[in-house]
Amino acid sequence: MEALIALAVGVLTACSVYLVLRPRTFSVVLGLTLMTYAVNLFLFVSGRLTLHGPPLIIEGIEVHTDPLPQALVLTAIVISFGMTAFLVVLALKGYADLGNDHVDGESREREDRK
């Protein structure tokens, strides 16, 4: 299972880096979303992978999972969700103010002709 999770984090990160480097804001927003997924998954497993272990101390149960990464990842999810929402609004505002959806605010003629 470690390999699977590691692969998932790796693939998500690779895709997000590619998307963030794209010139238009929509793919950048998507890329950042994927990046937060990758990071949240990574943060979640930083307490190690445990199967069938509750995060509480209950009598008769020997295997516990670490509750702190769950709390951390909850905070991170809330923050990244808020940030993504803000970024979408910002990208729309940029499109309205600048008249194009390029990240540096300048559309390139060559590309527009295509």
Added chain:
Amino acid sequence: MSHWIILPILLPLAAAVLLLAGTPLGLSFKRRVGLAATVLLLPVALKLLAIASGGDVQVYALGDWPAPVGIVLMLDRLSAMMLVLTSVLALASLLYAVSGSDALGRNFHALFQLQLMGINGAFLTGDIFNLFVFFEILLLASYGLLMHGGGAPRARAGLAYVVLNLIGSSVFLVGLGLLYGTLGTLNMADMALQVRLAPADDIPLIRTAATLLLVVFGLKAAMLPLFFWLPRAYGAASAPVAALFAIMTKVGIYAIVRTYNLGFSPEAEALAGITEPWLLPLALLTLALGAFGALAAQRLVTLAAYLVIVSIGTLLAVLSQFDQGATAAALYYLPHSTFATAALFLLADQIARRRAAGDGLYPASPMQRELVPGVLFFVAAMAVAGMPPLSGFLGKMMMLQSVRALDGAAWIWGTVLVSSLLGVLALARAGSLLFWKTEGAAPPASDARLCGRGEAAGLFVLIAAPVLMALFAGPLSDFTQDVAAQLHAPYDYVYDVLGAPAAVLYGPEGK
């Protein structure tokens, strides 16, 4: 345990909630609440400074859960000093803003208070995950403040700034995940302890995490190669916002000083050599490129933004030595450079208002009523460039003096002195273009009030600060010596935060 410690976080939070709830009550209500909260912050910060100067690390356990299980706030001399600096700077910027530029958008005052809450929280937290949380609070507020007033240049600068900082936050979280996975703690004093107890297999991961955090803090501090966002963002922000942002890069520097003196304390052999190969060369390159940028600037605000980068480079170069004397000198220079660059941002706004060509650095028709801004520009330029008799000169001299015996001395001396010269040249060029090299006839004089009372007051505070810092240089540098002495004794933090048993595990006092 005194409850004063949490006030710098609660006070702006309460004010922000009140301001958001009171939106229908209009601008004058908001101005009063915002000003009252910011003015109150100053005595709170001074009280905390008095508490901290006793020399013990004050710990405030939230919910009374002891560290490292619970979350703690931590007050030492450094955080108290940064709180006082923040509250003075915030007061000056807000005084400037209430003269009219706060009316450009609806929620300026609430965002301003949330920004203060984030900054104060970042200075007070004793736990690195909450450093992340407070960073996010201050960043989210800063996104709003940067866009305050609207317009295309702000939208363009804002998008790049937000995207870059979101990537920075992701890297920060990866670093935190690695740290928690290996050390099992996020409390900075406990980290200092756990790093010493960590098994050898985990050391490469911990070193990776420490390097990732250096990247993030370097981004916040605008260190090369991560400073390209700064001139555009600061150049686009409205004047009081740019002045307040002068502290934001210093938050990055604070985070570097805090984490690499405590959590990844250089005393731990496992972590040796993480910052050494990177910090000094990057800081010197930041300094050099900042100076060239200042020479090439086309507007006064861009010039001021590059001078922020110069001050960051100077501070990081000296702090990268992790030497007690050097840290003390840099901590004297830090507030000075914050005040001086903030003053320059406000002055640029004043000058732009009086000139047909705005703050563009090219000959234009003469300025209206140029005497007062001219004199103030002269004082601010002397302060920023580090000319005697102001505190910039004293700070630079102390810093150069303190690194004289250290390894990187030749490089630091050379780069700081040459870039200071370039800074003087850039400011002299700007001054002569703005005030002397005029062409065409003067515009007809108008009687309209060019500078509001609040604006004058805000500018006065920021211009007076370098003068006062030079007058009281003796006591101030004694204090920064104490700050540095406390910072370089991580044992005390472990003892005060975690208690005596943990301190025994940490090792004998001193080394």
